[in-house]
Amino acid sequence: MNAKLELKNVSFSFGKENAINDFSLSVEEGSFTTLLGPSGCGKTTLLRLISGFLTPDSGEILIDGVNQNGIEVNERKVGFVFQDYALFPHLSVEQNIAYGLKIQKKLSKTEISDKISVVSSSLGIEDLLSRNIAELSGGQQQRVALARSLILEPKILLMDEPLSSLDTKLRIKVREELKEIQHKLHITTVYVTHDQEEALSLSTKIAVLNKGELLQAGTPRQIYFEPKNVFTADFVGKANILKKSEKRYMIRPEWFKIAQKSQNFLLSGTILSEEFLGSKCRFIIQCDSTDEKELITADFDTIECENLKIGSHISFEAVKFWEL
Ligand SMILES: Nc1ncnc2c1ncn2[C@@H]1O[C@H](COP(=O)(O)OP(=O)(O)OP(=O)(O)O)[C@@H](O)[C@H]1O
Numbered sequence: 645m646n647a648k649l650e651l652k653n654v655s656f657s658f659g660k661e662n663a664i665n666d667f668s669l670s671v672e673e674g675s676f677t678t679l680l681g682p683s684g685c686g687k688t689t690l691l692r693l694i695s696g697f698l699t700p701d702s703g704e705i706l707i708d709g710v711n712q713n714g715i716e717v718n719e720r721k722v723g724f725v726f727q728d729y730a731l732f733p734h735l736s737v738e739q740n741i742a743y744g745l746k747i748q749k750k751l752s753k754t755e756i757s758d759k760i761s762v763v764s765s766s767l768g769i770e771d772l773l774s775r776n777i778a779e780l781s782g783g784q785q786q787r788v789a790l791a792r793s794l795i796l797e798p799k800i801l802l803m804d805e806p807l808s809s810l811d812t813k814l815r816i817k818v819r820e821e822l823k824e825i826q827h828k829l830h831i832t833t834v835y836v837t838h839d840q841e842e843a844l845s846l847s848t849k850i851a852v853l854n855k856g857e858l859l860q861a862g863t864p865r866q867i868y869f870e871p872k873n874v875f876t877a878d879f880v881g882k883a884n885i886l887k888k889s890e891k892r893y894m895i896r897p898e899w900f901k902i903a904q905k906s907q908n909f910l911l912s913g914t915i916l917s918e919e920f921l922g923s924k925c926r927f928i929i930q931c932d933s934t935d936e937k938e939l940i941t942a943d944f945d946t947i948e949c950e951n952l953k954i955g956s957h958i959s960f961e962a963v964k965f966w967e968l
């Protein structure tokens with residue numbers, strides 16, 4: 645049922661503007677792959693290319709090994725959940741979910757209603773079927789949009805920032821639900837976000853994009869611990885980039901310790917500011933032991949740093965570091 649998706653050297657421009665540049669990515673069957681990048685980097689354009697709303701200028705998009713060039717949108721078996729859900733406000737929940745099946749005119753009324761029961765109960769919205777769209781919360785609308793796509797049994801599900809219109813608390817709750825649903829259905833999913841925390845928590849694979857190009861693809865841990873470039877390091881979490889003995893390193897704030905155990909990456913500097921975060925304290929330190937005397941953001945355990953004050957000169961160490 646679920647498919648493998650491959651993009652091979654895909655390029656696309658809107659007129660003269662190059663939106664996607666020689667982009668290659670492999671999306672494994674049943675995986676949850678996230679396209680992560682700043683506004684305007686080409687995420688939505690990539691989804692539109694995969695679904696067939698746009699055609700690449702060059703390169704290939706393959707679903708289960710079949711080149712999709714020339715295959716119409718409705719023949720591709722690709723579902724699309726949009727940022728604003730694009731639900732029909734004048735139709736009920738049930739009518740929204742049934743919409744795609746009705747226009748296909750392949751199934752009887754009973755078959756359609758059976759499918760509605762299955763999909764709505766798997767998403768926990770079976771009690772909402774007779775409601776109007778305006779009577780739903782943001783999270784419920786999101787599930788209706790998902791149901792409307794899933795009922796067509798897509799081989800690949802594309803989601804374009806589906807949580808961005810929810811408030812922070814609901815976003816985290818729906819994010820967990822989404823993860824569960826994807827896991828249960830094992831549906832190949834390509835998900836778009838510019839929220840790095842969302843990407844880290846949901847994905848099997850993250851593809852980091854900038855200006856239409858793929859900068860790195862890997863597991864959330866690879867992207868976080870072993871970024872290939874400064875852009876990725878900086879975009880996915882907080883990163884200190886510093887130069888020591890002519891080499892450039894990336895160190896996350898939580899990789900610093902005051903207690904010096906191994907002494908293999910010692911630093912020193914003056915504390916410029918302190919922010920109490922509960923279990924941690926975040927310090928901005930003017931470093932004086934690196935090549936370029938960078939400002940460093942370091943998170944120390946609160947218990948460890950009780951005596952530190954703004955203006956103090958301290959020695960500290962990086963217990964972990966990554967050479968860029
Ligand atoms: N229909 C269009 N005509 C011309 N240029 C476009 C069109 N759609 C997008 N673009 C341009 O293509 C580039 C990529 O746009 P895209 O919508 O894919 O970005 P995005 O990563 O989805 O951004 P966001 O996070 O803001 O949604 C941008 O420079 C954008 O201005």
Ligand SMILES: [Mg+2]
Nearest residue numbers: 687688689804
């Ligand atoms: Mg977009």
